[in-house]
Amino acid sequence: MSVIILLLIASLSVALLFLGAFLWSVKNRQFDDDYSPSRRILFDDELSIDDDKMPEILN
Amino acid sequence: MEKATENALLCTHCGEPCITDRIQVDDKPFCCEGCRMVWQLLDDKGLCTYYSLNQHPGLNRRLPVRKEKFAFLDDEKMAAGLIGFRNEEETHLTLYLPAIHCSSCLYLLEHLRRLHPGILSSRIDFTAKEIFLVFHHRQITLRGVVELLASLGYEPYISLHDLGRSRPNANRDLIYRLGVAGFCFGNIMLLCFPEYLGLGSADGALRQVFRYLSLVFAVPVLLYSAQPFYISAWNGLRRQFLNIDAPIVLAILITFARSAWEVLGGAGSGYFDSMSGIVFFMLAGRVLQDKTYRELSFDRDYTSYFPVAVTVLQSEGDPVVKALPDLRCGDTLRIHSGELIPADGILTRGRAFIDYSFVTGESVPVTKTVGEIVYAGGRQTGAAIEVLVVKEVAQSYLTQLWNRQSDPAAAKPSFSFVNTLSRNFTLIVLLIAACAAVYWRLHDPEKIWKAVTAVLIVACPCALLLTSTFTNGNILRILGRNGVYLRNAETLERIATATHIVFDKTGTLTDASDPVLGYDGVPLTPDQQQAIGILASQSVHPLSRALARKFGSMLADAHVHDYREYPGKGVEALVNDHHWAIGSAAFVGAQTAAHDLPGSTVFVACDNRVLGSFSVSSHYREGLTTLVRRLGPGLRLSILSGDNPRESARLHQLLGKDTRLLFGQSPLDKCEYISRLQQHGERVMMIGDGLNDAGALSQSDVGIAVTADSNNFTPASDAILRADRLHLLPEFIRLCRAGRSIILGTFLLSILYNVIGLSFAVHASLSPLIAAILMPASTLSILLITYGSSNLLGKKLLSMRR
Structure with a gap:
């Protein structure tokens, strides 16, 4: 039966990971603007916003 | 080169018809110098993708932005209110750009750094129409950035309101709680399955582990996710008001207490899954219902409409720029063309x-x-004037009216039939619980605790809360798709219960931007009409715009020379070598007839010969005649107008004999008329548009602001209605009323579920399994019914009239 405990721990940590990912994405304003990202990707050959810089600024 | 029709050239930048073909670059026509300059700037910097993403993405630049308009941004104190962050080198700034409308805007504004090396990066939040900028303030000043944006046609909207305002983030908080509740709910349900399927009994130790884990997962739901309900219930109780959240909180607490007692005592697995499930669904309903229109603002006071700063003349030295709140009586202001007059005053020059x-x-x-x-x-449209302030900004005639009710929540007491319903429901449930307690006391005292808690768990009015939030949320969405944006769900109910509708006339029932032109004079040849159209299209005066629209279809290539505009008088130019003048009687040298009203009649002269005059009458919006009939007999109507009663006969004909018409109403009169109606027990819906209706809108039970464009600035109101959808008002009201019926109907259904649950509960035999089946079954069926029926109704009511 101990294998069930092991599986339980594994599944719960995966679930927690996803919960964390969800909370992070909300905090990171990923759901705020549903228009720009889909358009922005179309001009990526010319545009290079410092993506590594933006998140810390935005928060 | 773009050609929309055979003989009309469209401006490459903004897509408006070109008056002349002289402004051209590389065969690309432009309507004005402003547009051409923007195009050349973008062309120089290799940003012409702007024009290939959308056709004519630009905004008309015919009216240049006044040079000193943003001078106030040089003032450290004012700038500090706008700047988000500043260090030695960089400044971070968020600006609201109402002009953002397409992917071209996105492209251009995110490439700002190509236009100026000082701008490090720019990022758009399209939904909020905001730009986030990082720039080197040693290379470009704040004013420079704002002026750069304005020169491209994206003039930032800066108001007193923005200065020192913190941005609300309340909704995100609810999403976090929803996420946590969903996580806990899912896991608890999985942990409960073995027990429900009878597998847990095989291994006692494992069963205990599962039960304790459920308890652990239930704690965040109780302590974190359910918090909004505690707060709302507590706020209600403090005001001695039992709202729907109070019995829900009671049920949550009792469910948790009993479940924890069972698990810790080893007696059972508890109802953690039902509890967290209910919290999850109720939060989901709340998120759905509270989804507001982020880009719209319902709480505008005069500060968001007025400029941030004005030019104040001093007896000695240069004029200074002063912030509005610092204005004092006796200051002399210089108001430039296109600027707003911020305070009541006496005209001293110009x-x-x-x-x-x-x-x-x-x-x-x-x-x-x-x-x-x-x-x-008012907005000055002529040359600069000087005004001596006689009343401070906050004490001016209109701002005072606007500020009459600074606290709208206090002015309009919260009411909802859902709360009344839940209160009665709760009372009945408590009665049943008491009966069950008495019964078991006589028969088997050990079961009292079990029976009473079970009754309270089952009897939580969460089904009612679910149906109301989901129905309201969905109806808000349907209305939003059809051009009505409501402030919150409570407004739905206010609309449904309104008994008296008060309309403002000018701008609400009539379309002020599209007046009907009547012509009186010598018949005009097509050539002459064309010349008038061309000349009129040069000017931005509303009457000229109307003339240009009337004759706009005949625009052709013509030669316009020596165009001159005399503010307040008229315009003149040489069109195809004839001298044309359009303007007031004095300007063209005509005789005025007695019935001509100044400002609503415009005279036309060719080569100094007066041909005739165009007069303007109101253009009533479409669908008004059937509006009254479709509103039905239950609603009384009134029309308030600031105008003279010359159109009363026509209004009676349009709106029926029973409509009350009042003319010559000042903003204060309107406000008082509504409070008189309210004293007679009427629930008043006010539909208006201008600042003069602001007082009436906030006085009424539900104020609806009508606007041609939802990005325009509307007075504080409960709802914003797109002007071209005004004729759908009866359908909107019917939909709001239908929402009540849906909530009531689904609630009756949920009572059926409750009766089933209660029949188990009073027998003290409510097993967790039954609760676990009953809860999702009732929830899902309720959601399906509310969603389906409100969608169906919305379609039925609105599709045929779109």
Whole structure:
């Protein structure tokens, strides 16, 4: 039966990971603007916003 | 080169018809120098993708932005209110750009750094129409950034409101809680399955582990996710008001207490899954219902409409720029063309030609001469004037009216039939619980605790809360798709229960931007009409715009020379070698007839010969005649107008004999008329548009602001209605009423579920399994019914009239 405990721990940590990912994405304003990202990707050959810089600024 | 019709050239930048073909670069036509300059700038910097993403993405630049308009941004104190962050080198700034509308805007604004090396990066939040900028303030000043944006046609909207305002983030908080509740709910349900399927009994130790884990997962739901309900219930209780959240909180607490007692005592697995499930679904409903329109603002006071700063003249030295709140009586202001008059004052220099369209809805400017009083809220359309302030900004005639109710929540007491329903429901449930307790006391005292808690768990009015939030949320969405944006769900109910509708006339029932032109004079040949159209299209005066629209279809290539505009008088030019003049009687040298109203009649002269005059009458919006019939007999109507009663016969004909018509109403009269109606027990819905209706809108039970464009600035209101959807008002009201029926119907259904649950509960035999089946079954069926029926109704009511 101990294998069930092991599986339980594994599944719960995966679930927690996803919960964390969800909370992070909300905090990171990923759901705020549903228009720009889909358009922005179309001009990526010319545009290079410092993506590594933006998140810390935005928060 | 773009050609929309055979003979009309469209501007490459903004897509408006070109008056002349002389402004051209590389065979690309432009309507004005402003547009051409923007195009050349973008062409120089290799940003012409802007024009290939969308056709004519630009905004008309015919009216240049005044040079000193943003001078106030050089003032450290004012700038500090806007700047988000500043260090030695960088400045971070968020600006609201109402002009953002397409992917071209996105492209251009995110490439700003190509236009100026000082700008490090820019990022758009499209939904909020905001730009986030990082720039080197050693290379470009804040004012420079704002002026760069303005020169491209994206003039930032900066108001007193923005200065020192913190941005609300309340909704995100609810999403976090929803996420946590969903996580816990899912896991608890999985942990409960073995027990429900009878597998847990095989291994006692494992069963205990599962039960304790459920308890652990239930704690965040109880302590974190359910918090909004505690707060709302507590706020209600403090005001001695039992709202729907109070019995829900009671049920949550009792469910948790009993479940924890069972698990810790080893007696059972508890109802953690039902509890967390209910919290999850109720939060989901709340998120759905509270989804507001982020880009719209319902709480505008005069500060968001007025400029941030004005130029104040001093007896000695240069004029200074002063922030509005610092204005004092006796200051002399210089108001430039296109600027707003921020405070009541006396005109001391220049000829005022004031557009009060936002105040009165009347688009024809009013002329004022030196010595006359000018009221705050008007926009000067002529040359610069000087005004001596006689009343401070907050004390001006209109701003005072606007500020009458600074606390709308206190003015309009919260009411909802859902709360009444839940209160009665709760009382009955408590009665049943008491009966069950008495019964078991006589028969088997050990079961009292079990029976009573089970009754309270089952009896939580969460089904009612679910149906109301999901129905309201869905109806809000349907309305939003159809051009009505409501402030919150409570507004739905206010609309459904309104008994009296009060309309403002000018700008609400009539379309001030599209007046009907009547012509009186010598018949015009097509050539002459064309010339008038061309000349009129050069000017931005509302009457000229109307003329240009009337003859716009005949625009062709023509030669316009020596165009001159005399603010407050008229325009003149040489069109195809004839001298044409359009303007007031005095300007063209015509005789005025007695019935001509100044400002609503425009005369036309060719080669100094007066041909005739165009006069303007109101253009009523479409669908008004059937509006009254479709509203039904239950609603009384009134029309309030600031105008003279010359159109009363026509209004009676349009709106029926029973409609009350009141003319010559001042903003204060309107406000008082509504409070009189309210004293007679009427629930008043006010539909208006201008600043002059602001007082009436906030006084009424539900105020609806009508606007041609939802990005325009509307007075504080409960709802914003797109002007071209005004004729759908009866359908909107019917939909709001239908929402009540849906909530009531689904609630009756949920009572059926409750009766089933209660029958188990009073027998003290409510097993967790039954609760676990009953809860999702009732929830899902309720959601399906509310969603389906409200969608169906919305379609039925609105599709045929779109």
